[in-house]
Amino acid sequence: MAAIEGKAMDGLSTRDGPKVDFKPRRLGHVNLYVGDLNSSTDFYTNVAGIELVRREPGIDAVFVSNGNTHHDVALMQCKGGAVRTGRGGYVQASSFRGEVSGLNHLAWEMHSEAVLVDKLKTGTANGLEIKFSADHLISHSAYIEDPEGNYHEFYADATEDWRAIFNPEREDLVTADWDWQNIEAPLGPLRPDPEDKRRVEAALFHPRCVTRAVLAVEDPELTDVFLTEVAGLTRVDEADGVAAYCAEVTAYDLLIVPADTVARPGLVGFSLMVEDEFDLKRSISRAEKMEVDVASVIDASHKKSAVVYDPDGLAVEFYHPKEADGLRYLPEPGGDPFWIFDY
């Protein structure tokens, strides 16, 4: 990937892409197509330990969150191309995807609606293609496709009281069209109650929030251009086709690995941070009793972690960071399939 360094430094690119530079705050959530919504809901609530905050049966979706934001993970039943309709007949972006389980989209939280609208205006003036824009009531979003067909949602929170909309009592449709081009006074930064955190005590793991994802791609260089020039992420480290990227408030949010080092392109897995290393050790020791197979345990100087496969074979890592200066950006490539989580 040495060529990428050159491209970034001299501003040249092998691909004429729009310069948008969204510069999101952080990875907000991952949205997954799942083979069986009930099995996945059971896994993410009772094993992964993320509270169910919302069902949306009209589109076969479930949302889970421990209060860090409105949802850390969204689960959508694979429907083989069946149209998902939202409020007012709005046809959702997910209608045209999701033939098989895997990533629907990575969602990047923007500083505010005002910043998001500004980026969309300058981006589209520079040739950015917005696949869909949506009003999710809790957030306003635009969906952009990367060079390998992965969707990235850039969104801004639309209310601080998201629990009024995302709560288990409500099951009505959420999404409608968002007319971002005609907003007179876009919202500034919003901050939901930072104290309102949840913990699914009976679950095996007790994560705080989603923090990182691992994406396998066919062409890391083309993806790099998208991530740095369109998404506006910062590449913090790279070697041998593996690269780590960060948004603004976390150390890093996304690891890109070449598809030929894992089974297939697409989302390989993601990481959930737990608050307490002792609690994580307890979770690992209780796993057998709860008949959960922990596929890998990493006990390194920079973190303690456990990897569990979800019902669709996605790797879900639960980790607790150790010394901040022990943070590692890149994994050590190896024969063990879990090498990608050694970061």
Ligand SMILES: [Fe+2]
């Ligand atoms: Fe989303």
